Amino acid sequence: MNEAKLHELRAETAQLDSAGLVEWAWQQFGAKVAVASSLGAEDQVLVDLVSRVAPGLPVFTIDTGRLPEETCDLLQATLERYGLRIEVLFPAADDVELLVSEHGPNFFRRSVDDRRLCCQVRKVRPLRRRLAGLSAWMTGLRREQAQTRSQLERIEWDEGNGLLKINPLADWSQEQVWDYIRANKVPYNSLHDRGYPSIGCAPCTRAVAAGEDVRAGRWWWENPEHKECGLHR
Ligand code: SF4
Numbered sequence: 001m002n003e004a005k006l007h008e009l010r011a012e013t014a015q016l017d018s019a020g021l022v023e024w025a026w027q028q029f030g031a032k033v034a035v036a037s038s039l040g041a042e043d044q045v046l047v048d049l050v051s052r053v054a055p056g057l058p059v060f061t062i063d064t065g066r067l068p069e070e071t072c073d074l075l076q077a078t079l080e081r082y083g084l085r086i087e088v089l090f091p092a093a094d095d096v097e098l099l100v101s102e103h104g105p106n107f108f109r110r111s112v113d114d115r116r117l118c119c120q121v122r123k124v125r126p127l128r129r130r131l132a133g134l135s136a137w138m139t140g141l142r143r144e145q146a147q148t149r150s151q152l153e154r155i156e157w158d159e160g161n162g163l164l165k166i167n168p169l170a171d172w173s174q175e176q177v178w179d180y181i182r183a184n185k186v187p188y189n190s191l192h193d194r195g196y197p198s199i200g201c202a203p204c205t206r207a208v209a210a211g212e213d214v215r216a217g218r219w220w221w222e223n224p225e226h227k228e229c230g231l232h233r
Contacts, residue, residue: 001157001164009155009164018168019049019155023137025166026054032135033166034058036127037086039074040199041177041188042140042169048186049168051082057138060087062129064122065096066201076226077187089126096121106203112222115204122201128161136164142172145198146215147224174214 013021025033029051035050037043037059050057068083079086099121131137143152158165169177174197181188191199195207197214208217215224 001153005206006155006157010153013155018172019053021166021168022046022057022138023053025136025146026057029135031056031058032133033138034060034130034134035062035138036130038098038200039071039078039189040140041181041192042142042145042172044074044078044186044188045169045172045177045180046138046140047078047082047084047086048180048184051084056100057083059084060089062089062091062123062126064091064201066122066203068189068191068199068202068205070189071199074187081187087130089130091122091126095125102116108204109221115219116220131161131163134167137161138168141167142169142177143173144173146181220233 013024016024035043035046035057037047039061047059050059075086075088076192078084083230092194099118103114103117137158141149141152152167152170154167154170156165156167189196189199191205191207195209196205196217197208198218200203200218204219206217206220208214213224
């Protein structure tokens with residue numbers, strides 16, 4: 001997509017609030033747009049918005065095989081609360097068998113490249129399979145979340161995957177997310193109440209101390225500029 005078309009879409013949606021942008025995407029793309037949820041707090045807000053304004057909009061999540069038990073509990077609670085179908089993607093069994101047989105179960109702590117390889121097999125490949133054939137995908141990313149996300153727009157062209165990326169919560173603050181969750185009784189991961197602001201796979205996530213960056217507990221052995229799993233490069 002060229003820059004002019006992207007500017008046109010941004011101008012067309014500039015006055016819409018987050019729910020309005022979700023609804024616009026559904027009207028525009030139908031089943032060719034899907035929410036990618038990692039079941040984080042922002043994604044839970046997004047799923048709540050979908051349930052209100054676009055209940056037919058597809059939602060999917062990726063079960064990497066290393067998720068915390070609390071995240072599985074949250075997926076169950078979310079299904080029961082909203083009655084939405086959430087598609088669960090898994091990495092290819094052959095890929096995981098080869099990866100673990102070659103490198104061991106926790107090789108990802110050895111280097112950034114090793115960690116990226118694990119994320120590639122367990123997260124990025126299943127995501128790419130699902131994105132193939134879509135016109136747009138939607139995420140709960142926010143600008144404030146990380147150094148790597150500071151330039152995030154509400155509508156972007158995802159060059160790597162060749163489709164639009166829509167981020168309805170791009171300009172939300174962390175307080176807004178939690179105010180929304182509390183006001184609307186949105187189910188959320190119980191680990192958030194135990195010092196985990198950002199949650200991924202169990203072996204790559206830990207609690208953070210008061211005042212630490214929200215992403216400090218993700219891949220804590222790496223520098224902040226490397227902290228993306230490849231889903232959102
Ligand atoms: Fe592997 Fe950790 Fe990435 Fe999960 S977050 S896919 S366990 S490296």
